[in-house]
Amino acid sequence: MTAAGASGPARDVLAVKYGHRVTTRAESYLNFHLYGEPDTDLDIDYFFWVIRDGADVFLVDTGFAPEAGDRRRRAHYGTPAQLLPLLGIDPAEVTAIVITHAHWDHIGNVRQFPRAQLVMTEAEYAFWTSPLAARRHFAAHSEPEEIELLAQRRQGGTLSVFTGQFTLAAGIELIEVGGHTPGQLIVTVAAPGGSTAVLASDALHFYEEVERDRPFAILADLPAMYRAYDTLAQLASQPGTHLVAGHDPAVRDRFAGYAAAWPPSQAEAAGDGGGAAAVTDLTRPHAG
Numbered sequence: 001m002t003a004a005g006a007s008g009p010a011r012d013v014l015a016v017k018y019g020h021r022v023t024t025r026a027e028s029y030l031n032f033h034l035y036g037e038p039d040t041d042l043d044i045d046y047f048f049w050v051i052r053d054g055a056d057v058f059l060v061d062t063g064f065a066p067e068a069g070d071r072r073r074r075a076h077y078g079t080p081a082q083l084l085p086l087l088g089i090d091p092a093e094v095t096a097i098v099i100t101h102a103h104w105d106h107i108g109n110v111r112q113f114p115r116a117q118l119v120m121t122e123a124e125y126a127f128w129t130s131p132l133a134a135r136r137h138f139a140a141h142s143e144p145e146e147i148e149l150l151a152q153r154r155q156g157g158t159l160s161v162f163t164g165q166f167t168l169a170a171g172i173e174l175i176e177v178g179g180h181t182p183g184q185l186i187v188t189v190a191a192p193g194g195s196t197a198v199l200a201s202d203a204l205h206f207y208e209e210v211e212r213d214r215p216f217a218i219l220a221d222l223p224a225m226y227r228a229y230d231t232l233a234q235l236a237s238q239p240g241t242h243l244v245a246g247h248d249p250a251v252r253d254r255f256a257g258y259a260a261a262w263p264p265s266q267a268e269a270a271g272d273g274g275g276a277a278a279v280t281d282l283t284r285p286h287a288g
């Protein structure tokens with residue numbers, strides 16, 4: 001662990017965009033017809049998040065498995081095992097993986113990290129290993145063998161669960177909010193310079209959900225989802241605290257790009273805006 005200075009600990013907090021799709025607003029917002037607006041296309045990005053904390057590397061989610069992405073027709077640009085080395089990180093160095101929830105696009109590459117400790121909420125684990133998870137509206141968003149792997153990791157002692165709040169490391173808090181899934185969690189990360197990044201994952205797919213009070217279309221519990229938006233809005237009202245939405249391309253406008261050790265050839269490989277992996281520095285929010 002690097003010594004903490006007056007400006008706070010040396011810590012990288014990164015969003016890695018690894019996939020993309022074009023969807024629509026009607027498909028993304030619950031009962032979109034209520035708003036009386038025309039439907040339009042909506043870009044959706046897929047991210048996982050990296051916290052590099054001295055010798056420790058924490059991953060927040062792992063993205064989807066390439067084969068599951070192909071089956072569901074999502075463009076994808078790399079798995080954590082492929083992309084972390086471009087950031088100078090050996091995947092074997094990953095200390096722990098936070099599982100924000102058990103949807104397919106967040107736990108698809110857990111198998112790449114046999115030695116990392118996994119952490120998730122008890123409610124999330126209990127739900128996805130229960131019979132209800134097989135019902136169509138839940139099963140549509142999961143991959144059975146990926147849930148089975150979580151169960152194996154729990155039996156093997158490398159998956160731990162918590163309820164409420166859990167301190168992963170100094171300045172890194174996991175907070176259970178529910179709503180989108182039964183045990184969805186968010187992560188608050190104290191960053192160098194005194195700012196705090198709130199990794200909302202799918203408690204907030206798009207900023208509009210909080211800023212225009214529009215619930216996302218996929219959910220387990222609407223009152224809990226609204227309460228999660230209130231929790232996020234309350235956090236965002238605190239000085240220096242910035243929300244990081246889980247699927248919103250605007251993340252890359254609201255924070256600075258991360259240039260260090262990221263080969264430009266990778267960004268150029270697939271051409272224009274939507275078509276390449278990209279890394280955003282969540283310790284450097286743009287003003288405003």
Ligand SMILES: [Zn+2]
Pocket residue numbers: 103105106202246247
């Ligand atoms: Zn997601």
